Amino acid sequence: MEVHNLQHYLDAVRAKKPLVHCITNYVTVNDVANLLLACGASPVMADAIEEVEEMVAIADALLINIGTLNARTVTSMLAAGKRANAKAIPVVLDPVGAGATSYRTEIARRLLDNVQFTLVRGNISEIQVLGMGSGASKGVDAADHDLQADVQGRIVLAQRLAERYGCMVAISGAQDILVGTDKSAATCANGCAAMQDITGSGCMLGALTAAFLAPTASTEQKKNESHQASVLAALAAMGVCGEQAWQRAEAEQLGNASLRTFLIDAMYRLKGLNKQARVTIIPT
Numbered sequence: 001m002e003v004h005n006l007q008h009y010l011d012a013v014r015a016k017k018p019l020v021h022c023i024t025n026y027v028t029v030n031d032v033a034n035l036l037l038a039c040g041a042s043p044v045m046a047d048a049i050e051e052v053e054e055m056v057a058i059a060d061a062l063l064i065n066i067g068t069l070n071a072r073t074v075t076s077m078l079a080a081g082k083r084a085n086a087k088a089i090p091v092v093l094d095p096v097g098a099g100a101t102s103y104r105t106e107i108a109r110r111l112l113d114n115v116q117f118t119l120v121r122g123n124i125s126e127i128q129v130l131g132m133g134s135g136a137s138k139g140v141d142a143a144d145h146d147l148q149a150d151v152q153g154r155i156v157l158a159q160r161l162a163e164r165y166g167c168m169v170a171i172s173g174a175q176d177i178l179v180g181t182d183k184s185a186a187t188c189a190n191g192c193a194a195m196q197d198i199t200g201s202g203c204m205l206g207a208l209t210a211a212f213l214a215p216t217a218s219t220e221q222k223k224n225e226s227h228q229a230s231v232l233a234a235l236a237a238m239g240v241c242g243e244q245a246w247q248r249a250e251a252e253q254l255g256n257a258s259l260r261t262f263l264i265d266a267m268y269r270l271k272g273l274n275k276q277a278r279v280t281i282i283p284t
Contacts, residue, residue: 007273009212009233014040018060018214021084022207023047023077025067025096028200031260032065035204038267039237041211047073052080060214061089063207064115066107067096074107081115090118090213090227094206098122099129112165118213119231120161121170121206124154131161131169151175155185155282168231170209172202176235180228185282188232190239192246197256198263201242208267209234236277241266243276 019042024032029045036043046055049072056062062084064077084091093115095108108130112120120130158169158179171177176188195201212234216226245262249255 005274006229006233006236006277006279007271009215009230010039010237010270010273012215012230013211016060016215017042018211019044019058020061020063020207020210020214021046021052021055021059021080022063022065022210023052023073023080024063024065024094024203024207027067028203031200031264032063032203032207034264035267036207036211038264039208039211039270041214043207047076049076049079052076053083056080056083056089057087059084059089061210062091063094063210064091064111065094065096065203065206066098066104066111067094067203069104069107074110077111078114081111081117085116090210090216091115092206092210092213093117093120094203095120095122095126095130096202098126105129117165117167118227119168119170119209120165121172121202121209123172123202124157127154127157127161127169127171131157131164151177151187151282155179159183159185168228170231170235172205176239178228178232178235181224184228186228186232187280187282188235188239189278189280190236190276191242194246194249194256194259195242195263198260200260201238201263204263205234205238208238212237232279233273233277236279237267237270237273239278240273240276241270 022045033043097104098108154177162169162179169179178186212230244266248262249259
């Protein structure tokens with residue numbers, strides 16, 4: 001995995017203003033839309049089966065987030081994912097709560113079996129369940145015992161899932177992990193612990209990766225390299241904005257509601273990503 005100019009990928013989003021079609025959960029839909037606008041993308045939230053394929057046809061990327069599952073939206077997710085594959089646009093899966101219930105796990109696996117995802121982004125418990133077939137989430141959060149896994153252990157889990165489904169895998173945590181389709185790996189150490197006190201920080205990150213993937217290169221080899229670097233840039237951007245938001249909230253003695261707003265504000269103003277990103281390429 002090669003890392004070039006991470007700021008380039010943010011600049012590309014702002015220049016292209018990609019349309020990101022989100023089939024996401026209703027708990028965080030407003031924050032997801034606002035973060036996409038803040039980074040320069042254009043969000044559309046459409047999940048009716050009557051229109052999802054038509055909407056995907058004009059979109060530049062698709063996000064599927066299973067945070068609030070029901071039978072109606074699952075049908076829409078499958079239809080939209082297949083249409084996105086036919087159009088060859090990036091598709092991101094956020095398997096929220098996989099492992100918490102058998103239904104969530106079954107739906108996440110059904111999606112992975114029927115749609116070719118560009119990226120799967122989840123917490124350590126979700127990725128373990130999908131990659132290993134074992135483990136459990138604590139609701140939509142990572143289980144406490146899974147949080148003890150070291151960086152190398154997380155990389156191995158991500159590589160297994162990546163190999164099984166032919167996609168990139170990102171694991172969010174104190175250090176974000178990204179594994180490419182070629183098993184290459186990188187970490188991003190940006191962010192702050194307070195981000196876990198915001199409902200939807202993971203949902204926003206999933207949408208951000210979709211936006212960053214949208215302008216990537218068209219040739220197959222270059223596409224793989226650009227896809228990996230663009231996701232790494234998205235992880236760094238989200239982490240840097242979280243740090244800036246926390247510093248501002250701390251200075252003003254404010255809480256998590258303000259932190260959420262400051263995070264979106266920071267994304268809107270973000271520049272100088274290369275200097276602030278704490279990214280490490282892991283030798284394989």
